[in-house]
Amino acid sequence: MAIATVTASGGGATDRLLSDVVARLQGQGFRIVGALRHVAVDGMAGHCDSDLWLLPDGPAARITQQLGPGAQACRMDAGAMEEAAGLASSRLSEQGADLVVLNKFGVSEAEGRGFRAMIADAVAQGVPVLIGVSQTHRAAFERFAGGLSEDLRPDAETVFDWCRKAAHRTPAQSQNSAMEIPK
Known part of the structure; x- marks a missing residue:
């Protein structure tokens, strides 16, 4: 399992x-x-409003809801989250992938929803998965992964190298696959 x-x-x-x-x-x-969490032009991800960019080419999916001033309840829109997860999962099934990347294993996944089924499907298909995990949800993720995941150092080269190796591609193969072949 490559996760x-x-x-x-x-x-x-x-x-x-x-x-x-x-x-x-x-x-x-x-x-x-x-899916990746939208990062604003200033480099910050929004705290109150959360949008996921569905890979590879969109659209952005708003997964939070407006509850009005002074609201204390969870702003997560469970329906929108499930819709985004469903679209991403269908892309994996229909288009295939070299890699699945998800911004995080969060509350929805910890509770058995969200992108959890997509993660399991990718692993079953042999597609490597890279996922952000906060300390808040680390224990739930570890239970889900059963100790079969690898924790990466949070630097771009380490993460990029893991992705390339997990997808069984060398830099030369990557460059060749990005080239247009004339018909």
């Missing part, structure tokens, strides 16, 4: 790291499905 986690310190750091690595991999022709 790896990454946890970077600081608000939005894991989101930025994963976005950077995915952009580099896509630039080299890797077929990636999954």
Whole structure:
């Protein structure tokens, strides 16, 4: 099973790291499905409003809801989250992928929903999975993965190298697959 986690310190750091690595991999022709948390132009991921960019080419899915001023309840829109997970899962089934990348194993996944089924499907298909995991949900992820995941150091080169190796592609293969072949 090729599944790896990454946890970077600081608000939005894991989101930025994963976005950077995915952009580099896509630039080299890797077929990636999954979801990344939208990182704003200022480099910060929104705290109150959360959008997921569905890989490889969108759309953005708003997974939070407006509850009104002073609301204290969870802002997660469970229906929107499940819809986003369903779309990403169908892309994996219909298009295949070299790699699945998900911004995080969060509350939905810890409770058995969200992208959890997609992670299991990818592993069953032999597609490597890279996922952000916070300390808050680390124990739930470990129970889910059964100790079969690898924790990566949170730097771009380490994560990129793991992705390339897990997808069984060398830099030369990546460059060749990104080239257009004339018909």
